[in-house]
Structure formats: structure tokens, C-alpha cells
Amino acid sequence: MKLVIGIVRPEQANDVLESLYRAQVRGFSMSRVQGHGGELEHVETYRGTTVQMGLSEKVRFEIAVSDTFVEQTIDALCDGARTGEVGDGKIFVLPLERVVRIRTGETDRAAVTPVDQG
Amino acid sequence: MKLVIGIVRPEQANDVLESLYRAQVRGFSMSRVQGHGGELEHVETYRGTTVQMGLSEKVRFEIAVSDTFVEQTIDALCDGARTGEVGDGKIFVLPLERVVRIRTGETDRAAVTPVDQG
Amino acid sequence: MKLVIGIVRPEQANDVLESLYRAQVRGFSMSRVQGHGGELEHVETYRGTTVQMGLSEKVRFEIAVSDTFVEQTIDALCDGARTGEVGDGKIFVLPLERVVRIRTGETDRAAVTPVDQG
Amino acid sequence: MLSLPAGVNAGDTAWMLIATALVLMMTPALGLFYGGLVRSKNTLNTFMMSLAALGIVTVTWALIGYTLGFAPGGSLIGGLRFALLRGVTFAPRAGTAIPHLLFMAFEGSFAIITAALISGAVVERMRFGAFMVFIALWSVLVYPVLAHWVWGGGWLAQHGVLDFAGGVPVEMGSGFSALAAAIAVGARRDYHRQALLPHNALYVLLGAGLLWFGWFGFNGGSGYAVNQPSVLAFVNTLLCPACTLVVWFVLDALRDRRVTAIGAATAVVVGCVGITPAAGYISPMASMLLGAVAALPSYALIMWRPRTRLDESLDVLAAHGTAGLTGMLFIGFFAERSWNGIGNGLLFGHPAQLLWQGIAVLAGPAYAFIGTYILMRLVGAVMPLRASDRAQAVGMDVVEHGEEAYTTGEGAILVVASEGERRDRFATR
């Protein structure tokens, strides 16, 4: 199993959500981060203080998937997040030893498949 | 050593903190995330705009532990976080190659054991 | 490749940013977390409710680097973050299997080297 | 025909217009104050309780509340002569030189904020529908009675009880009703299990600032005119809370060597409450003393209450009930005819005043407490008063209003129901 981390533009977040959904990725966690990379820095001025903003807002997805799902998860992330301009973000794939579903104590594959209530 | 990531309900956060404390887990980091899984989505309305909220607030724990501590950390997380309803959250265990305590430069086991000032 | 996670004091964040920059680390993501460790807890009072604040504000860096870069990244983090008092934070090094640059689809080494627009 | 009828004074009316507006502004200010004191998942619900008071109590007041409080009637309650605002027009309200219509609105603004104040006792768990029903009833059955007693010619007024701007109906009325409401509704799920902290102390500070601003109309307008009592009340509304603030700083510093912001905001309210009944009756120097004195019981109660099982969440009893009581009794000692033109307190040779002030601080709270408790039980018999534990965990904003105070819009899926097209998940292209 792998933990896939995707860092994307906030304005693409909803597109990513949608493409994850289309790719049958049904469980993930998301948070706001600030990223630094090759992007042009914008200048801000507050009264006499001028600053260059070295960080841009990004959204970070954290997705535990079974090994067979890795490719399509990566594709889904790229699909939703790509605009073609510098700053689109990165995907990291980490080895994942174990997953536990807190509610039931199930582990691994079973734990990453959500029940469907909706 | 392992990095244990626990994603739990915000309203259980304090219970989790307590059960971690009881389990002698004395170092961790915590942040707010938004999660998607099997939970029922609630509907919100802002003037004429009705939306289904596909994400729920969660709290994410990140805990570096030595290998012998993994089980009791997982148990503590489950203990504090379980309500039995869909949405209780997940635990991920990742391999961790190295830990450094910034203050002293100590690594690994020594680095994850906090000094006691209190 | 490795994923280096550094947890530091917020008031040191800008020093860390600078020392990362000096160390030629040009890509990373950053977020706010709350940490618990050996730090003294401060007491807060809101009307008649007195609480001990078990968590301190921290800033979390997440940096994907190629193996040869790990040492200097750790050094840079320590350099910028160390004050010598309890609470300076931790560094975690995780194995990283794969990196993808969303914009181009490049992977691994190529993906962690930012283009320079500035 | 357009100018005001004989007996109406333009200067008085101008001042009462703005004073009324100021008091009406206090209810949203209270929403902000309370909204900052609760957790972020309940902040809209908390503000909405104040806004609901503005809507609902205005309506009940115009229909029936005003007449029960202020129409000629018995010594316990007013008659029905002004029901549906019949006869409430431009002619001066008896005893004043302002239009009856304006007098009604000014008094209405007091009823509104008093109802809103009670919400502080039950935030973060009382169901919104039940709260609305409760304040509708309360504004008809409790507030007008108290107002009648002191201002509408009721028994306390007949015995010369002095209450300038609402020690009995507004301050003790809300404070002791809050106590009853907290008991009837019960504690929050997490009370004593977790620290329930203010999510935005800036709102609390700004709210307190705006409340103080409004209080100049509240007390300053309670002379119904531009006259000596108004000017005195106005200036005392500056001096008294300032002293409370300074004494609160000292108390905080003695306790913990630090002064708190939430404490300071609370002190402003306590000081304003303390001077409310006494504003037009005591000298400026006495009002400064009152400010200092009023801090003590409220401070003590605020420190002690959270250690009890009583989850009177935002301490309405301490901030309003106790401080209002202190102010009422203080009149009994310090009322000074040379300042107020009406009567003296014990220190100036008239001990009977203190006696009757003492009776008022027993009778008012008793009625407020019992009336509120009965009403809450009645409402509770018809519909649940409390949100479920699950709902409290999720938060009242989402559960009761289907909204969040602070949203980013991420993960929100547009539902466009009526056009038959249900948006695909998360986004559309």
C-alpha cells in the first residue's frame, strides 16, 4: 500500500476532487499548505513595507491507496490539477506499512474502502 | 521507527489527547484537515445556493514512535477516537528512517523521548 | 529519495526559510501545526475557566529531496530552527518512492528541481 | 399637520430618536459579543438568537407586550388599551414630551435586548426553534410584568422604588431568567469535560465597545428627555464602567499578575449594568464608587460559577443579575436629591428607600426566575429544548442553520435541484 500526497493549486482543488471521484478514489484527507517552488513571487505593500511573497497557497491531498490503485490516483491528481503553468504542484508516493480503520479495527485493504452511506 | 498518522473527529480530539497521554505517548504534532470518506454529506444553503458538503472536519495526529511503541499508539488512537459511527477515521503507519531532535542534534530513539519540564 | 519533515517554532520559520534557501533547497511545502512535547505548558484564563495549554504552535516543513541532499537539508533545518530551548522541534526522514511534477509529468529527480522564473 | 403636536418637545424627541437607535444597535452588538465567546461551530447560532429577538420581540411588543407593560392597569400588570398599538400616535406619552409612538419604540428596544441577553445562558445546545418560542412567550408574560412594576405604575413604582434604566426588568430580569433557563435546559455535553473557550476574543472586545456606546442611549435616554437626569445618567455611564474596568484590572492582577482581555470586556458590561438602575439618581462621584463596588460580587461569581455544575454558559447572572442587583441596592444608600431632584437614599437621610430597593431586588428576580422556569418547562413539554449530543458535537451552526460561519467552499458540491440536473460530484465543466 502507498500513501500518495498531492500538492495542488487551491483554485484547482474542486477539479481534483471531481477527478478523484471519477477515478473511484473515495477516501482522502485534505489541508491547506503554503508552498515554495519555481513560481514567480508577487509583491505586496502594506503602508511603507514592501514584501515579496515567497509562498503560494496550495492544497495538500493525502490518500492511502492499495498498490494497484496508485497509477490511477496519480493520473487523477494530474488530471484535475494541471494548468500547464509553473506552480501546478507535486505528487509524492510513500510506502505505507499499515492502515487501520478506527471504527472497526479493520486493517489494510479493507480499511481504505469506505462504506457507502450516501 | 515508524511515523503513525491518525485522522480523527475533532470532537474526539481531546479524548485522543488524553488516551495518548495515558499510553505514555509524549510527543506528537496535530493539525486540522478536511476528510472525505463514507460519511453522509450534509446540505448547506447560502441564499439561493445549495451545496452538499463533501468534506468533514478532521484532526490529524502525526506521531513518531519507536517500533515497540507502535501497537500501543494505535490502540490509544482507537481508544480515544472510536464512536462506532462512520467517519471515525483512519490510522496510517509509515516507515521512518531517521529522527533528529533539532535542539540537541540527537537522533532516533533519543529524539522521540521528550524531556520533562513540567 | 527522501521526504524530510521538519517541525519548528513559528518564530523561527523565517530563519528556516532563509537557511533552506542558502542550502539551495528550492522546493517545499509548509503548514501550521500544533505540537506537544517536553515544553512547559502555559496557563490561560478565560473568565472563570483556567486551562493549561498542552499544545504549542509549530510550523511543519515538508521537503522532498534526492538522497544526496538529505544531510544538507537537515543541517539547514537545524541551523535555522535551533534556539537551544526545549521545543525547538524535530526532523523526520521518510523513504520516498516516487515524485511526480504535475505540470509536466516528470518524475523523481527532475521533479524536485524547480524551474527558475524569478 | 406635519409638525409635532402640542406638548411634544423637538429637542427631547431628537435625543430620544437617536437614543432609541443606539439601544437597537446594542442587540447586534450583543450578538457579536456572545458570538465571540462561543466556539466557532456555534457562533452563527449564538448571533442568531440575538437577531431572532430583534424580529420576534419587536412583533410581540407591538401586538401585546407594550400594552401589558405600559397601559394603565393594575399594580401587577398593565391593561390592554394599547394592544396592537391602538392609540399610540404622535401625541405625547403621558409624563413625557415625546411622541407616544417613539416612547413605545424606545421601550421596545429594551424588551428586545433583555430577551436576547437570556440566550447567553443556553448557547451551544438549546434548539433554535424552542428558543424562538420561548422568547416569544417570555416577552409577553415576563418582561412586561417586570417593566410594569417599576415603570408602568405597578406596585414597586407606587412604593417609590427607583430604577432609572432597568435594574429590575432588564438586568435582574435577564440575569435571573438566565439562571432558570440554564437549569431548565441543562449543561452542554462537553461542559466540564473540555475547555470551552471563546473562539474570537476580538469580537468580544469590539462587541463590548459597541455595547458601551449603545448604553449611552440606554441610560441617557431613560430620562425620556434632554434634562438633568439624562445628562447625569449619560456622564455616569462613562464614569462608572471606567472604574469597574480599573478595579477589574486590579482584581485580575491580584489573582494572576496579568489582566485579561475577556475580563476587561466583561468589566465594561458589568460597569454599564451596575450604573443602569442608578444612572440618573446618584452623583458622579458616587457612580465612580459604584463602579468599583459592582466589580466585586460579579467578579467573584464569574470565578466561582464555572466550578459548579451550573452551565450558565456566558455568565449572564454574574454580569447582569448580580451587577444589576448591586446597582439597585446602591441607590438605596446613595440616591441624592440634590442631584436627581426626586429622592434621597439612606446616606442622605431616607432609609425607607433602601428598604424598598431591597424588596425590589427580591421580588424582581423571583418573578423572573419562576416565570422563566415555568415557561421553559412548558416549551420543553411540547418540543425538545436541547440538541442531541451528536448535534452538539457537529455544532449548532450546521445542524440548526445549515451553514458554517467560516467556509472556504472547497469540497462543496453545487446542488441545482430545481432544474432537474444534479451537479456531478464536486464540480462541473
Place this chain on the structure above:
Amino acid sequence: MLSLPAGVNAGDTAWMLIATALVLMMTPALGLFYGGLVRSKNTLNTFMMSLAALGIVTVTWALIGYTLGFAPGGSLIGGLRFALLRGVTFAPRAGTAIPHLLFMAFEGSFAIITAALISGAVVERMRFGAFMVFIALWSVLVYPVLAHWVWGGGWLAQHGVLDFAGGVPVEMGSGFSALAAAIAVGARRDYHRQALLPHNALYVLLGAGLLWFGWFGFNGGSGYAVNQPSVLAFVNTLLCPACTLVVWFVLDALRDRRVTAIGAATAVVVGCVGITPAAGYISPMASMLLGAVAALPSYALIMWRPRTRLDESLDVLAAHGTAGLTGMLFIGFFAERSWNGIGNGLLFGHPAQLLWQGIAVLAGPAYAFIGTYILMRLVGAVMPLRASDRAQAVGMDVVEHGEEAYTTGEGAILVVASEGERRDRFATR
């Protein structure tokens, strides 16, 4: 020499001073209200549109707007006698007992907020420079014309159209201008693609509370005096929105079994708008009815509009245009001479009033819509009206103002240009 000239009444002037201040406070309050309704990346830009109106429209008003609206002239537009405030001094404005200078300022405060209101239609995408040029022109070419028609002796006034505090120029003026502006500028990039939610509903609630507070000056001051219409207008400004609020609660509950906070804030505005034209003309009970009635079309429009392709983002048309229209027509039915001293509506035997109110609600919107549309096209011919999709994605605050509403300062590199020394990246020692 310092006291006011003959014919000026001190009580009236005192009231008009504070009423003017209250109305001026409404524009920042609107900035807060609108600023909460947009996403956090656009909130400064949204507030700035209101602040820009305070700057720009004040200047255009003093230079030329006031004279076009209120100097003697034709039946379509005023003359130039008061251009650059010539002759606008302490002597009473004709028909009032307040200084002409103060009258000018009071009317100016109306022009300012009306211009600011239009911004609600174009937030989150209109370029700031273009908006500033637009409101400069609009405040000269559209608003004064509408004001002249009903208050400056124009054709609607000549035919006895009743509009107490701005149904035509302010409410329908802003509402239908907003419609035209939204059409001219086009929808936001993300409209119908994503949920565009209010980033801070507390700001919205507090903003609504402050707007209501200001509205007491807005309507209460529109009698230009402390007289019967002022008192009536003032009290109706309490009663009517309270009823709107209650009815809105009911409508929300019928739709979804929950009442919403954004809805309640909207209801306050709708109720205040509804009573605006009618405030001094109808009885208190009629104003309560109006509050209930006015809720319906606005509620319906607010629910329906987001399903259309029209991105009139903050529903200025529904909250102001529609509710103002309802109020204008309501006068035609419920105006009551025994309350207003001027004229009756259809229900009291004067059907012609309804006819002319009907003409006003056609003519006013038509001029506002067409005038705005033409002006927008003109401005658009000279400079782009819309920010690029990329700029909208980044947010108007950064792109148009080089600022963020909420910053932590992390990652901000000091640039100390002038001393030649460019700070090393991220920090310095």
C-alpha cells in the same frame, strides 16, 4: 454670527447632523456585509468598492452631482446653480429648517451608498479601476437624475409620486443598475462551476446589524426635521424589518426546516429597503404588513436567480430593486393621510396615487438600467471591465491591491528598495 441664521431650527439640525452621520456609517457597514459574503481572496477588494464610493462620490457630489439633483431646473434634471457648492451655505434649504450645507451632505450620503450598493453585482471579477471610473460617471449621470425626479422637483414629484427615503433613486436605482452591471460585466469565472460561499458569515450578520442601525438615520432623517413623518418613519424602520425577519424565518423553515443566518441578514436588509419609500407615509400596522409582504418577492428571486445564468452576485436586485419596488407600490395602496398629512392611497380612496406609483416603478428602473448599461459599455470600450481568469483564480485582493486580508507574514521577504539593499531571502540577521 456663530449661531444659526433665521429659519434654521436647532432641534431639526441636531437630528439631521446625527442622521447624516448614521447614513455615512452605512457605507463601511455595507463593505463589511458584502466583504463577508465573498470569498476571502476577494474581501478587501469588495470592501474597497464601498470605500471608493465614499471617496469618489463625495467629490463628484460636491462638484456637480448635488446641483444636478437638487438645483432648480427642468423636470428631468436640475440646473447648475449649486455647482461647486456655490451658494450652499448656512441659510435654510428651501422647504426645510436646516442649513443648506447640511442638506447637501445628507443627500450626498444617499448618493454614496447607492453607488456602493451596485458593487454587489460585480464583485470578485470587475477590475477596480474600471469600477472607480464607472461610479464616478454613474454618480453624475444616473443618480442625480433619479433623485431629481422624485425629490428635486422633477416630473414624478410634480405628479405627486410619494417616495419618502429613496425607493426610486436609492433602492430601485441600485437594484436595476446592479442588474445592468452584472449583464455588462458578465459572470465570474467560477460561477456555476463551483460553490461560491460567504467566507465570514459573522461579518454579514454584524454588517446587517450596523446597516439597520444606520437606516434609522436614513429613513428617520428623510423628513429633514424632527416632525411627525420622521418619528413615524423611524418607528416603521423598526417594525417593518422585524416582520420581514419573522416571515423570512417562516419561509426558510418551510423550505428546509431550518432558518439560515445569511437569510436572516438578508431579511433585515430587505425589510429596511421595503419600508424606505413608505416609511413616513403609512401607519405602523401597515408597515408591519409591508414587512411581511416585501419578504415574498425578494425571497423568491433570491432562490431563483442563482439557477439562472445571471451572476448578479450578491443579489442587489432582489434585496434592493424588488423590495424597493414592493414598497413603492405599497404606498399606492396604504398611504394614509391621517398618518402622513399628505395623501391617501387606493385603500383610503385615492386610486390615482397607485397609478403614479406604478409609473414611478417603471420609469425609475428603466432609466437606471439603461443608463448603467450604456455607461458600463462606454467604460468597457476604454478599459477592460473584467479581471482575467488567472487573476480571478489568484484573487482580486492580491491582483488589484497587492494585499491579502489575512496574512501571517511567513515567507514574506522584506524588500527595502530605496536603500539599495535588497534583503537577503526570507530574513536577515
Place this chain on the structure above:
Amino acid sequence: MLSLPAGVNAGDTAWMLIATALVLMMTPALGLFYGGLVRSKNTLNTFMMSLAALGIVTVTWALIGYTLGFAPGGSLIGGLRFALLRGVTFAPRAGTAIPHLLFMAFEGSFAIITAALISGAVVERMRFGAFMVFIALWSVLVYPVLAHWVWGGGWLAQHGVLDFAGGVPVEMGSGFSALAAAIAVGARRDYHRQALLPHNALYVLLGAGLLWFGWFGFNGGSGYAVNQPSVLAFVNTLLCPACTLVVWFVLDALRDRRVTAIGAATAVVVGCVGITPAAGYISPMASMLLGAVAALPSYALIMWRPRTRLDESLDVLAAHGTAGLTGMLFIGFFAERSWNGIGNGLLFGHPAQLLWQGIAVLAGPAYAFIGTYILMRLVGAVMPLRASDRAQAVGMDVVEHGEEAYTTGEGAILVVASEGERRDRFATR
């Protein structure tokens, strides 16, 4: 006995009541304005400095400050006749037709906000206790002296210096005291090492809006009556800041092709400050010119100061000192007897006025600067003025007040000390 004594005018008194309330509201508004300009970890502390001024300065003012400023005395300082408010009652204050008590409160509200303004120079590092001691002394030893010079019959008044609403005591008084305070306290630990950015620009904008609102009472009330100067001052308080705002937009656009929100909020304050001394003395058109002119030096100073080593953190000198100075000198040129009934400036044939205005803008700042510097050194001799670097890093809110502005309650362990039971860590069941 209840009505006002002979010589007191009801209309004047009504207006002065509300004007006083408006000025008192400005201090919390300033807390919001300043609170938004600092980092989130210092925002409560910043607001608390304003609130402390409301508490402390009110008390010192009543006890001793007022008499030193306004009792008959020498040409440098007033006497003690009104100490402890002796003899300050309902009878009209000499030279006015309002009760002496109200006059005292109105002037007190000026002293309060002036003290609060100085905090802008020392936020984010001055210890709270030291600040409280400082303003207590400052409000007795500095402010009353400056007030006496221009309004209490002191030497500047004797020489005909014109200062309508506080160019010398309030604006230059705070601005140059701020300069001295910043020098005495020293720069923030992170000054020039990091970007210290406003954490909530919305608070800044709303704060500026509320300040402007309050300023209508500040300037409009400084005629102590409803008279020509009041009306003129009121209208100029609209026109002048509007022009400053527009010019600031232009300056911003010239510098960076974008206009900033923090800049706009600053411009509002600068414009209000600029007109403060001149409000009742110059024509409306001159006030528009003043608005434009006053923008320039303040803008330049605000751009330049952060490049120096002087950490006068929130630019009180530029916003108040400089703009107040500009306004004072402007009177020397543009005072116009046909508008103010008192005197002319150089352009209208009276060059001596300019001379004395020039002397005032030297003497006032000199006294404020020196007095403040000495007081700060004295306080600093008794207790440390600055928080340690560690405390600054953690934030003044936690260190000085034991609170955070924005909390979630997570990780907060309830301490229930008094009942002997110390809660187990983090939670309880």
C-alpha cells in the same frame, strides 16, 4: 428641578450628548483598527491598550486631568478648582449653553482617545503594566497642558491660535508623543528582520469606517452647540477625508499601479486628522483642498519611515502628527471669517494668524515630545518598558494577558484548582 437650568440649551445639549457618545465609540474603533494592523499573537494586547485608556484616563480625567486643562489658571496650566469634579454640575459651562458636566465628559473623551493613539507607537513589545502607568501619568501631565494652551485660556489661546477640534492636543499631541515613545521603548525584536504585516485588514477597514463615523461627533461637537461652526465642521469632515482618499488612490497608483486597502484606511484617518483643527474655520472648498494637500506629507512619511531604524510601529506620527500639523498651518492660510465668524488667515488678509499657527505647531509638538520622553524614562526607571525577546516571540497576548485571540480549545486542559481536583490531562470522563 429636573429640567435643565437657565442658560442651558436643549438642542445644543442633545447634539453634544450624541457627539460625546460618538467620540467615546472611537476608542474601541481605534482598538479594532490597531488590532488589525498587528500580528495575530499581539492583537488582544493592542486592543487592550485602547480599552485601558478608556478605563484609566476616564478616572484620571475626573479626578485631576479636567481641572488642569480647563479650570481657570495660568497661561501654562489650569487651576484646581474642578478637581474631583467639584462644582461640575448642570449649570452651563462658561462660554457654552451645555451643562458643565457634559462639557467635562466631551473633553474627557478627547483625552481618552489621545492616550490610546500613542499605543500605536509601542505595540507588540511594550509591557502592559508600564503602558498603563505611562498613560495615567501622561493624561495628567501632558494632555491637560496642551489642552489648556489652546482651549483652557492658555497662552496659545490668548494669542488667537485657532484649533477647532484638537490639532495641538490630540493630533500633534499624540503624534509627537508617539515619536518619543517609540524612541524610548525601542524597536520590536523582529523589526527589519521580518515582515511584520497586518493580520486582519478587514478589521483595519472597518475600524477606519467607524473612526470616520465617530469623527463627525469629534469635529461636529467641537462647536459645543448646534451652530454654524458645528455644521461647517461636520460637512468638512465628510469632504476633506474624501479628497484625501482620492488623492491617496492616485499616489498609490502612481507608485505601484495599484491602490491598497490599508492605504485607503490610512487615508481616511489622515483626512479626518487634517480637517480636525480646521474644521470650523475654513470653507467647504478649502477643506477639499486641505484633504488633498494633507495627503502628501503623511504619504511621504509613511513610505519613508519603515526604511529608517525608527520603529514607530503604526505610524502615529505620520497619520496624526504630520496631518495635524498640516491642518494647523492650513488654517493660517485659509481661515475665512465669512465662514467662521472669527478670523481670517493669510489669504484673506491676516498674516499674523499664520505666524501664531506656526508657533503652535512648534510649541505643541515640543512639549508633547519632551514630556513623553521624560515620562517614559521615569516609568522605565521603575519597571521594564519592554517585553523580553522571548516574550515577543511567543506573543504579547499569551504573555501579558494569558489569552489568545483565536483559540480552538484543542489541547486545552481544564484546571479546576479550587476543588482540589486537578483534571487529568486533556480531558475527563
